[in-house]
Amino acid sequence: MSATADKSWVGQPLKRKEDPRLIMGRARYIDDINVTGQLWAAFVRSPEAHAKITSIDTSEAKAFPGVQAVFTGQDLDLEAPLPMAWVPPGVEVKNPPHWPLAKDEVHHVGDPVALVIGTDRYSVVDAAQTVFVDYEPLPVVVDLEQAYEGGDLVHADLGTNQCHEWTLGGGDLEAGFNAAEVVVERRIVNHRTAGAAIEPRGVLADYRAGSLTLTSSTQVPHFLRLFLALQLGISEDRVRAIAPEVGGGFGSKLQIYGEEIALAWASRKLERPIKWVESRSEGMLATHHGRDQIAYVKIGATRDGKITAFHTKILQDLGAYLMLLTPTIPSLGAFVMSGVYDIPAVQTDIVGVFTNKMPTDAIRGAGRPEATHMIEMMIDQLADELGMDRLELRRKNFIDPASFPHETALGIVYDSGDYPKALDTLLALDDFEAIKAQAPPGKLRGVGYSTYTEICGLAPSRVTGPSGFGLQTGLWESAMVRVHITGAVTVYTGTSPHGQGLETTMAQIVAQRLGCDPQNVEVIHGDTGTGPQGLGTYGSRSTAVGGESVARATAKVVDKARQIVAHQLEAAPEDIELIDGKFAVKGSPDKGMTIGEIAGAAYIPENLPEGMEPGLEELAFYDPENFVFPFGAHACVVEVDPDTGNVDVIKYAAVDDCGPAINPKIIDGQVHGGIVHAIGQALFERIHYNEDGQLVTGNFADYALPSAADVPSFDLDRTETPSPVNSLGVKGIGEAGTIAASPCITNAVIDALRPLGVSFINMPLGPQRVWEAIQEAKA
Numbered sequence: 203m204s205a206t207a208d209k210s211w212v213g214q215p216l217k218r219k220e221d222p223r224l225i226m227g228r229a230r231y232i233d234d235i236n237v238t239g240q241l242w243a244a245f246v247r248s249p250e251a252h253a254k255i256t257s258i259d260t261s262e263a264k265a266f267p268g269v270q271a272v273f274t275g276q277d278l279d280l281e282a283p284l285p286m287a288w289v290p291p292g293v294e295v296k297n298p299p300h301w302p303l304a305k306d307e308v309h310h311v312g313d314p315v316a317l318v319i320g321t322d323r324y325s326v327v328d329a330a331q332t333v334f335v336d337y338e339p340l341p342v343v344v345d346l347e348q349a350y351e352g353g354d355l356v357h358a359d360l361g362t363n364q365c366h367e368w369t370l371g372g373g374d375l376e377a378g379f380n381a382a383e384v385v386v387e388r389r390i391v392n393h394r395t396a397g398a399a400i401e402p403r404g405v406l407a408d409y410r411a412g413s414l415t416l417t418s419s420t421q422v423p424h425f426l427r428l429f430l431a432l433q434l435g436i437s438e439d440r441v442r443a444i445a446p447e448v449g450g451g452f453g454s455k456l457q458i459y460g461e462e463i464a465l466a467w468a469s470r471k472l473e474r475p476i477k478w479v480e481s482r483s484e485g486m487l488a489t490h491h492g493r494d495q496i497a498y499v500k501i502g503a504t505r506d507g508k509i510t511a512f513h514t515k516i517l518q519d520l521g522a523y524l525m526l527l528t529p530t531i532p533s534l535g536a537f538v539m540s541g542v543y544d545i546p547a548v549q550t551d552i553v554g555v556f557t558n559k560m561p562t563d564a565i566r567g568a569g570r571p572e573a574t575h576m577i578e579m580m581i582d583q584l585a586d587e588l589g590m591d592r593l594e595l596r597r598k599n600f601i602d603p604a605s606f607p608h609e610t611a612l613g614i615v616y617d618s619g620d621y622p623k624a625l626d627t628l629l630a631l632d633d634f635e636a637i638k639a640q641a642p643p644g645k646l647r648g649v650g651y652s653t654y655t656e657i658c659g660l661a662p663s664r665v666t667g668p669s670g671f672g673l674q675t676g677l678w679e680s681a682m683v684r685v686h687i688t689g690a691v692t693v694y695t696g697t698s699p700h701g702q703g704l705e706t707t708m709a710q711i712v713a714q715r716l717g718c719d720p721q722n723v724e725v726i727h728g729d730t731g732t733g734p735q736g737l738g739t740y741g742s743r744s745t746a747v748g749g750e751s752v753a754r755a756t757a758k759v760v761d762k763a764r765q766i767v768a769h770q771l772e773a774a775p776e777d778i779e780l781i782d783g784k785f786a787v788k789g790s791p792d793k794g795m796t797i798g799e800i801a802g803a804a805y806i807p808e809n810l811p812e813g814m815e816p817g818l819e820e821l822a823f824y825d826p827e828n829f830v831f832p833f834g835a836h837a838c839v840v841e842v843d844p845d846t847g848n849v850d851v852i853k854y855a856a857v858d859d860c861g862p863a864i865n866p867k868i869i870d871g872q873v874h875g876g877i878v879h880a881i882g883q884a885l886f887e888r889i890h891y892n893e894d895g896q897l898v899t900g901n902f903a904d905y906a907l908p909s910a911a912d913v914p915s916f917d918l919d920r921t922e923t924p925s926p927v928n929s930l931g932v933k934g935i936g937e938a939g940t941i942a943a944s945p946c947i948t949n950a951v952i953d954a955l956r957p958l959g960v961s962f963i964n965m966p967l968g969p970q971r972v973w974e975a976i977q978e979a980k981a
């Protein structure tokens with residue numbers, strides 16, 4: 203055993219430490235938290251998709267029993283509109299002001315126009331209904347292509363619905379298509395979905411004595427503190443943001459929401475704590491949506507199947523405003539647009555387009571599911587055109603495992619990978635073609651495949667490509683590790699887990715290095731009032747960036763521990779190693795000290811090395827040199843009823859590679875959830891607005907989330923290809939299933955329908971669409 207590795211806690215399928223409190227109802231979500239003197243808030247939201255506000259009459263609401271105040275957009279004197287955190291360098295982005303309460307005009311159904319505050323949770327909702335807003339309706343544009351082609355304007359003063367246009371590419375596209383003997387073009391739709399976290403959003407703002415404490419169901423408490431400080435003009439040290447237990451986010455809580463800012467402002471104004479918890483239907487209207495892209499995709503190849511060029515033009519439906527990361531989303535996909543393939547020329551043109559709908563932003567995968575959907579569908583389409591086996595086509599174009607680290611045509615460096623191995627491992631799991639061949643009479647079966655890579659653990663300031671692009675913020679992470687005198691350990695992480703199990707995996711990383719039990723390691727997160735600066739949980743970054751910072755802080759503790767032990771045992775620090783839970787001299791394991799005993803020596807400093815500070819706690823900030831690139835291969839078998847168009851997934855198998863597993867059980871759980879998320883998009887879920895901009899799918903009756911009955915049990919395996927980017931070798935896994943599964947399902951449905959003459963179909967593959975595709979093919 204080396205000085206930093208003892209019992210192998212890393213790699214153990216431990217049960218999640220957080221589960222007992224979650225399962226037994228002991229967790230405290232925002233809805234469980236109330237404070238003395240608390241008021242309640244309700245938002246008045248626009249029923250119009252686009253309208254001028256000609257007047258707002260709040261008199262009746264103000265007279266409502268218990269109502270303390272009613273505010274409109276004219277009352278909110280903020281320092282700035284809601285933030286949009288990132289602009290592609292050198293790209294002109296039109297960013298219309300987005301206020302927590304609309305000032306003169308509303309731009310989507312659900313746009314908040316007034317805030318009613320009172321003593322009772324339910325009567326403020328009734329009072330909100332008595333706020334009379336006079337709207338002068340304006341033309342509504344809902345359809346993305348119409349908005350792009352010059353339909354009615356969402357923001358008349360911009361003179362266009364086009365927000366921005368930019369290109370990410372590398373290699374000679376023209377030469378690539380000239381060299382192609384076969385070119386396939388498709389219009390691929392990736393429809394709008396919701397994050398649909400089971401816990402809705404909620405906020406409790408408590409401003410008193412010049413300080414603000416804001417508790418919110420958020421994935422990013424540190425960003426929230428920053429923007430609260432900026433928008434309210436409060437010094438950051440007087441703002442504390444807390445993410446309590448958060449019941450899922452799936453990207454939808456990676457946001458600075460107007461409700462957070464408005465409640466903070468009102469709490470300061472009234473000097474009372476104020477709380478708001480969203481209803482499900484309010485959440486469907488006003489929590490950001492995701493995806494919503496239409497792409498015109500073109501792939502070129504030689505007759506023998508070598509891909510020569512790949513071009514995509516993406517129209518991104520922004521909705522009515524830009525939120526925190528809205529314009530970033532397609533670029534995350536563009537970074538990996540060529541997927542796991544060695545393609546000499548790749549280009550993505552991105553056009554952001556405003557429509558009168560709720561804004562879109564990051565939802566699990568954020569741009570990468572869309573990119574994977576395109577390349578993996580196009581591989582199947584190309585194979586069909588070439589008359590070539592689709593797995594053979596994939597193998598022919600896989601990036602050579604010997605070429606890692608591999609620089610793509612875009613100038614992005616994939617850290618490590620072995621795509622043929624992932625596919626071989628997948629094919630060993632099941633005989634998919636045999637399952638397909640066993641279709642019952644009257645049913646059609648199809649097999650789908652997808653192979654993928656994604657970009658995680660964002661370290662964007664390090665990445666610039668040939669066209670000069672690069673995300674501008676370094677996404678470092680921090681950790682503090684404190685060993686207590688009893689040997690218990692507290693870890694503070696700047697990540698903000700909300701279902702991922704990081705309290706367990708981070709404890710495993712620490713326990714392995716300190717020789718203690720993970721049960722004795724408590725991981726604290728989600729509170730800017732404790733621990734160091736941090737950046738939150740999203741983009742499957744928490745292990746590759748946050749976990750690495752935990753490992754680095756622990757390494758500093760180990761370093762100090764070895765010096766203390768060496769001093770006490772009169773040995774050299776280099777000779778101290780961790781053996782059976784004790785730091786001891788190499789070859790003399792009987793005379794060692796546990797981490798608790800070392801902490802005792804550190805806090806009762808009677809015999810420390812000359813000049814050493816007492817205490818045993820260390821802080822580390824880790825700023826990665828590159829992204830990490832998880833990858834994998836998925837396959838499924840679907841069964842289609844041609845009479846009804848119904849699709850059942852009867853087999854789903856996945857091989858994912860996120861480097862060495864910290865906790866295989868947690869990884870499996872993440873992959874399960876991710877796959878179900880994408881099966882949901884492929885077959886069931888769709889945020890749908892009618893032509894007037896009214897949300898049709900405003901609750902879980904109309905917005906169909908998959909249930910356990912809709913998915914098979916999954917056959918999973920892993921390969922483990924370490925990343926050279928961090929010392930743990932780890933990559934992300936939280937989004938992998940979602941990235942791989944939608945093209946896998948879609949390709950399978952096409953495979954099933956091919957005998958009927960259907961060669962292409964877009965999601966969502968609900969019965970009606972599938973049935974219609976069959977009828978069209980027949981006709």
Ligand code: MCN
Pocket residue numbers: 399449450451452453565566567699700701702703704707708739740741742743744745746749860861862863864865866868869872875932933934935936937
């Ligand atoms: N892990 C591991 N070994 C590895 C890699 C990861 O054991 N080699 C573990 C991690 O330590 C962690 C889990 O797998 O316990 C996921 O880790 P990671 O991939 O680092 O992802 P994050 O923790 O950053 O989570 C974010 C990711 C995203 S972007 C979305 S969206 C998402 C997801 O995680 N939303 C979720 N999973 C979710 N799961 C739940 N229950 N709820 C959500 O809202």
